[in-house]
Amino acid sequence: MLSIQQLYGGYSRQFPVIKNIDFSVSPGEIVGLIGLNGAGKSTTLKNILGLITPFSGTVSIDGKTLTEDPETFRNQLAYIPETPLFYEELTLWEHLELTASAYRMPPDLLQERAQSLLTRFRMQKVKNWFPDTFSKGMQQKIMILCAFLVKPRFLIIDEPFVGLDLLATQSLLELLQSGKKEGMGILMSTHILGMAEKYCDRFVLIHEGQMRLKGTLAEMNQQAGTQNKSLDELFMIAIEGKQS
Incomplete structure (x- = not known):
């Protein structure tokens, strides 16, 4: 609790x-x-x-x-903030890799969960893009993806x-x-x-x-x-x- x-x-x-x-x-x-x-x-x-x-x-x-x-x-704990927070020098996929590393997630589990989340939120095509090129809604999706990645x-x-x-x-x-x-x-x-x-x-x-x-x-x-x-x-x- x-x-x-x-x-x-x-x-x-x-x-x-x-x-x-x-x-x-x-x-x-x-x-x-x-x-x-x-x-x-x-x-x-x-x-x-x-x-x-x-x-x-x-x-x-x-x-x-x-x-x-x-x-x-x-x-x-995982946190989805109201205002998206991200590293401008990291791509979307690198944000997911960083999150997985912080929570000590095995690489195969990262691949499985990340691919599923990217598909669900229609972000597969932009996974190697930098988030400062994204809309506000797409930036918010980064926060959601990272939070649910670690369950x-x-x-x-x-x-x-x-x-x-x-x-x-x-x-x-x-x-x-x-x-x-x-x-x-x-x-x-x-x-x-x-x-x-x-x-x-x-x-x-x-x-x-x-x-x-x-x-x-x-x-x-x-x-x-x-x-x-x-x-x-x-x-x-x-x-x-x-x-x-």
Whole structure:
């Protein structure tokens, strides 16, 4: 289990961006992290990944933190950022080779998985191209390919559908579903509430750096004192206190 307990963090101890964030992600489920722009979603993800150091609280996988066992912790995570990050001097294929090397993947497994992913996302013809020649959507596909290449235990995704065309979005959703069936735990930040409601098992709704609701739709309805409200409706209730 990926466990986040009483997490405080941000860029200034005097003004933490996130406060007392507390939830978990289990193998074989998709948890949706939702909130307005600036609510603290990306900051939460960066603290979980160790890209910034929490002020207090813990992030652990099976009880072990990044500090206690950095290699094991990192090897169980993969990350798809909102803004694609890549090396301009490396081709798409070299990005895949670098990722495989970092996760100590055998060459034959790299070939098998990479070829399948390249075909699925229609990137086979450009595998030897440099990513700075790609469109934003194609650059985002590099992040997706690298993450799913290693099949991590836990996948962290920040607004993954930005810039993707319809076919790429469908391919990503299919991979998320198959990853879930294979026991992958997925934490996904997204603004697309209809899609989140359809594909996520549980939700964490944060506003102004604090959790307002969390759990299944039924559990969040109970917390909000409502019945049978959609995720969109619960979102508005949590943010503005409006009920229809």
